[in-house]
Amino acid sequence: MLEQWLTQLKAARQRAVFIFSAATADERAHIHARLQALLSDALWLADAAGQYARVHRYRDYLGLTQQHVVMDFQQLIHADALAALAGTVEGGGCLWLILPVHSSPFQQRLCRYAQSYPLVCCFSHWRELIAKLETTPELHLPGANSPGFPSAEQQQLIKKLQEAPKQTHVIVADRGRGKSTALGLAARTLSSAAPLLVTAPQPAAVTTLLQHAGASVQFRAWDKLLHDTKSYGQRLIIDEAAALPLHILKQLIEHYEVWAIATTVDGYEGCGKGFVLRFVAWLQHHADVRMHRLVTPLRWSPADNCEPWLHEVLLLAAPVSESGNARNEVLTLRQCHASELTEEHLRQTMALLLEAHYQSSPNDLRLLLDDSRQRLLLSFYGTTLVGVCWLAAEGPLPVELQAAVVEGRRRVKGELLPQALGFYRQQPQCLNWRWLRVVRIAVAADQRRHGIATAMLGHIADTARNQGFDALGTSFGISAEVLRFWQHTNFRELRRGLKKNPASGSVSAIWGYGLTPRAQHQLQQLGELQTLELAWQQGATIDPVAPDLFAICQAIIKGFVRGFLPLSNVRFAWYLLWLQQRNPVFDYRQSVFDPTVSIAALSQAYAKASRAELEQWLRGEASNFLTQTASRC
Ligand SMILES: CC(=O)SCCNC(=O)CCNC(=O)[C@H](O)C(C)(C)COP(=O)(O)OP(=O)(O)OC[C@H]1O[C@@H](n2cnc3c(N)ncnc32)[C@H](O)[C@@H]1OP(=O)(O)O
Ligand SMILES: Nc1ncnc2c1ncn2[C@@H]1O[C@H](COP(=O)(O)OP(=O)(O)OP(=O)(O)O)[C@@H](O)[C@H]1O
Structure with missing residues (x-):
């Protein structure tokens, strides 16, 4: 019976979507078994470990063409993977979704919208699929x-x-518009003495391009291209560009003569319209750019x-509403959960998030709709949405997990702020707030630079105080x-990461402040410590400080001695405490306290074979230091 549908779908170059939303684990297992028997050659991705590819590896399959894709979501619907892989199914093929047994607003949304599309079908039992195929043998599809x-x-x-051939061509299109094929055909005809290079996040992504390009085009992984200085200056094509981190794209542009860049704007992670806007804005200052659309x-x-x-x-194509003269109206603020919004307001919210934060994605929509700890504060001029603040409640952490979190043995999802400060600053009390x-x-x-964000943050502080929150915080990738x-807000920097995030190429920072007296005091001290640490990193002279900060420094050094924290995280706290003591025994080790000396250089200077050996030795030294400090106090 399915064969009959497939024949008609093929003739019309159309696709069907079959969604299974079983109410019991038994029925789900039954559907699973029947599908396995039916679709032996499907690309099958699952979120549970087992015989199938893992859903979070979905990027490995971008750019390919499949007849059947099965997405087996046992725990959680991976909406980014769904958005991306649906585009790999060819006309005449089917997308099969097996949803979790526990329903949710996002899950219900998938089926609710199916009702307007004859070829998107929702079933709760296997027999319903059979009935559908039997009762609707003729699809009456238009010829293609x-x-x-x-x-x-x-x-x-x-x-x-x-x-x-000397310009940089940016080709922007949704999935399956023939970008790779066109690039391959164009590359075949480009006469060039040197081979033309092509790169993409995964080799599989360029299969179609290479099929059409002929032998003179060679694939090279992007990291190899960046390391291989000898090939700098060669002509390059970048396919699936939006799935590469922005800072990597920028480096490729700087080192190669990039002829063409193809990208989708389909809205899976990192691939929203904001990405294209930001990237193209940068590119126009660095190359002679021509934009194309398919x-x-x-x-x-x-x-x-x-x-x-x-x-x-998934609200992928939602345009940001024009706000025009809306500023004449009074700004109104509304706190709510995403599941309470009208479809129009939800659409506007996602459009604004997708445009402003290029890492926003369909998974954000799922989280906002399904998780009761996520909230929104929306600001409107009249009925036009002009500002969105996405808020998440975090902490307190269960008492039985707290020691493991402070010691770095456990990471609990959705508890970013208390965990980061509890661990990196060894402040267990943050876990109770x-x-x-x-x-x-x-x-x-x-509408920017008119105080809207400031007004939203003021409102959030007032309501959070009334609702009994101890502290406000945020974490973001740093840009000027x-x-x-x-810096313009009441928030203060509490910690800055040491490594760049591979996706954004920026270092992340945690900012926050206390609302209750105990949190105010504690976070003010963490803020002071952070201000001093930044000054130290920038080469400023640090004066001995008031004893208020000693307890935090001691806790951080103890965290190092006990093996929880790496050396890089404690050098400043150790230095600050050492400044108070001026203990000559430690003088010869001053380079440990010099931020310009890397850990690798320290290992060399102290003749240690590895970072681990250096840390082991310094843990002993730090332990002695703490003992001496305690005996002096
Ligand atoms: C956790 C995170 O989301 S971090 C990422 C923040 N969001 C983004 O980057 C998304 C894109 N940007 C935006 O949406 C906006 O520019 C926001 C949210 C950052 C700021 O919103 P706005 O409503 O413009 O801020 P607001 O008008 O309240 O600005 C207050 C002050 O902050 C400072 N400020 C705000 N934006 C900027 C800017 N782009 N450059 C320099 N200073 C700025 C100014 O001091 C400003 O006061 P002034 O206009 O009187 O000089
Ligand atoms: N002119 C055409 N006629 C028919 N089929 C085509 C044509 N051009 C491309 N195709 C087919 O359409 C599918 C998509 O093509 P291609 O991979 O070039 O598109 P794409 O936009 O790069 O896709 P993706 O966004 O998934 O990477 C492939 O199966 C390809 O063989």
Whole structure:
């Protein structure tokens, strides 16, 4: 019976989506077993460990074309993977979703929107699928015209690429528009003495491109390209660019003659419209850029049901509303849970988040709808949404987990602020507080610098105090602009990461302040310590400080002695305490306290074979230091 559907889908180059939402574990297992028997050649991804590819590895399959994709979500619907992999299913194929047994607002949304699309079907029992196939043998789908090979749009693009081989062409399109094919065909005709290089996040992503390009085009992994200085300056194509970190793309542009960059704007993680805006804005200052778009789908027919259903469900194509003269109106603020919003307000909220934060993704929509600890503060001029603040309640952590968190043996999901301060600053009391975290804050581009974000943060502080929260905080990737904004608020920097985030290329920071007296005092001290640490890192002379900070420094050094914290995290606290003592025994070890000396250089200077050996030795020294400090006090 399925064969009959597949034949008709193929002729119409359309796709079907079958969603299974079983109410019991037994029925789910039954559906699973039947599907396994039915679809032996499907790409099957699951969120549980086992015989299948793991859902979080979905990027490995981008750019490929499949007839059947099964996404087996036992625990949680991975909405980013769903958005990305639906686009790999060809016309004539099917997307199969097995949902978790426990329903949720997001899960219900998937099925609710299916009702408007004849080829998107929801079932709670296997027998319902059979009944559907039996009762609807004829689909009455319109015949599909062949787009031609290459299609008219592809031909135009190939011509433009050939005409301007020295320019950097950015090709933006949704999935399956024939980008890779067009690039391959264009590369084949490009006469060049040196081989043309192509890179992408995964080798599989360029399979189609290489098929059409011929032998003169070679794939190279992007990290190899960055290390291989000898090939710098060669001509390069970057495919699936949005799935590469922005700072990597920038380095590739700086070192290579990039001829073409292809990317999707389909909204899976890091791939929203904001990415394209930010990247292209940067690129225009560094290269002679030409923008191109491919609009018509080629992997499936333009009459396809799957893509519009997904766009509607995941709010992927939502444009940011124009706010125009809205500023004449009074600004109103509303705190709510995402599940309480009208569809229009939810759409506007996601549009603003996707535009302002390029790492926003469909998984954020799922979290906002399904998790009761997530809240929103929205600001409106009239009915137009102009600002969004996404808030998450964190802490207190269960008492039985606290020691493990402070010792770095446990990480609990969704508890970023208390855990980071509990662990890196060895402050267990932070784990007992109720925190409210500003996960993201965004104001519509045409309404910025008018105090909207400041007004939202003021409102949040007032309501959080009334609701019994102990502290407000946030964590973000540092950029000069974002720092300037937070410096303008009551928040203070409490900790700065030491390593760059591989995705954003920036270091992250935690900012916050206390609302209750105990949290105010504690966070003020952590803020002072952080201010001094930043000054020390920048080479300023540090004067001995009031004894208030000693207890925090001692706790951090103890965390090092007991093996919880690495040396890099304690050098400043140790230095600050040492400054008070001026203990000559430790003088010869001053380079431990010099932020310009790397850990690798320290290992060398003290003739230690490895970082681990250096740390082991210094743990003993730090322990002696603490004993002596205690005896002096
Ligand atoms: C946890 C996180 O989300 S961190 C990421 C923050 N969000 C983003 O980066 C998304 C894109 N940016 C935005 O949406 C906005 O620019 C925001 C949210 C950062 C600021 O919103 P706005 O409503 O413009 O802030 P607001 O008008 O209240 O600014 C207050 C002060 O912050 C400072 N400030 C704000 N934005 C900037 C900026 N781009 N450059 C320099 N200073 C700034 C200024 O001192 C400003 O006061 P002034 O305008 O009187 O000089
Ligand atoms: N002109 C065409 N006519 C018919 N099929 C085509 C045409 N061009 C490409 N295709 C097919 O459409 C599918 C998508 O093509 P391609 O991989 O080039 O698109 P893409 O936009 O790069 O896709 P993705 O976003 O998934 O990487 C492939 O199966 C390809 O063989």
